[in-house]
Amino acid sequence: MNETTGAGPGADSGPWREARGVPAVRAATFADLRAALAAGWGDFLAAPLFGLGVGIVYAAFGWALVAVADSATLDGLTFPLLGGFVMVAPFAATILYEISRRRSLGLPFDLVNAAAIVAGTARRSLMILGLVLVLWLGVWSRAAVFIYAIYYGFDAPPFLEMLPELVTTERGLLFLFWGHVVGAGFGLVAYCLSALSFPFLLDHDADIATAIITSFKAVLGRPVVMLSWAALIGIVMALAAAPAFLGFLVALPLFGHATWHLYRRLVPG
Numbered sequence: 001m002n003e004t005t006g007a008g009p010g011a012d013s014g015p016w017r018e019a020r021g022v023p024a025v026r027a028a029t030f031a032d033l034r035a036a037l038a039a040g041w042g043d044f045l046a047a048p049l050f051g052l053g054v055g056i057v058y059a060a061f062g063w064a065l066v067a068v069a070d071s072a073t074l075d076g077l078t079f080p081l082l083g084g085f086v087m088v089a090p091f092a093a094t095i096l097y098e099i100s101r102r103r104s105l106g107l108p109f110d111l112v113n114a115a116a117i118v119a120g121t122a123r124r125s126l127m128i129l130g131l132v133l134v135l136w137l138g139v140w141s142r143a144a145v146f147i148y149a150i151y152y153g154f155d156a157p158p159f160l161e162m163l164p165e166l167v168t169t170e171r172g173l174l175f176l177f178w179g180h181v182v183g184a185g186f187g188l189v190a191y192c193l194s195a196l197s198f199p200f201l202l203d204h205d206a207d208i209a210t211a212i213i214t215s216f217k218a219v220l221g222r223p224v225v226m227l228s229w230a231a232l233i234g235i236v237m238a239l240a241a242a243p244a245f246l247g248f249l250v251a252l253p254l255f256g257h258a259t260w261h262l263y264r265r266l267v268p269g
Contacts, residue, residue, distance in 0.1 A: 025218045025266055026221075026268065032225075032266065040257035043103055051253025055248045057092070058245075058252050084186065088130070089233075090197075091198065093252060093256030094130070096260070097202050099117060102120075125206075125211075129194075133193070151171055195229075196267065197211035
């Protein structure tokens with residue numbers, strides 16, 4: 001694996017050490033997105049059991065989230081939490097990045113090598129960055145509680161009973177509007193933070209700050225293209241969630257593998 005400039009023997013080896021050696025990031029094009037999707041689909045077909053397995057675990061996490069959010073103490077949080085659920089997808093796809101990396105290098109990536117694949121993704125920096133995303137999801141859930149309380153207080157009916165009112169009353173429409181506006185802001189930050197940072201940390205012996213800066217550079221360098229990529233992921237993941245989250249079995253591996261290839265196209269060094 002590559003090492004970033006400045007991370008030599010004398011450098012602080014902690015995951016939050018000062019950012020050094022931020023690489024050049026090529027501006028993304030729509031051709032890059034198409035190529036990444038095609039390559040990602042090829043990786044999924046080459047290692048379908050891994051992809052389906054990761055998709056099942058992610059779907060199970062979604063089922064658990066719904067069960068908790070629809071409990072008596074969290075009425076009304078089902079929808080915002082499911083929206084924030086996508087924020088942690090880049091962390092969930094880490095094993096998929098490793099499979100794509102190994103395949104691109106001609107290394108084995110079948111079930112016999114599962115232990116090596118898991119070990120390759122069990123780095124402290126990756127775990128900490130994943131925790132950052134989970135904590136960000138927690139912050140969004142608290143913001144959602146605040147918005148919910150403004151419009152419905154703390155004694156509203158369960159989420160499924162609220163659905164008709166959400167789309168037929170002024171209060172419901174305002175709740176949806178501000179919930180989506182604030183949620184979009186949280187989602188944008190999460191996307192900029194994680195668009196390329198997980199593949200970068202997997203590919204480099206680097207610090208988290210460098211990975212995050214690299215990810216932000218990619219998004220800000222060509223925002224129309226990169227936000228279109230985010231919108232595509234969001235739409236497909238929303239559709240994948242509709243049939244009891246079963247669509248995640250294909251959608252998550254496809255975009256997980258594709259994200260690795262997009263990273264390698266934009267950060268070729």
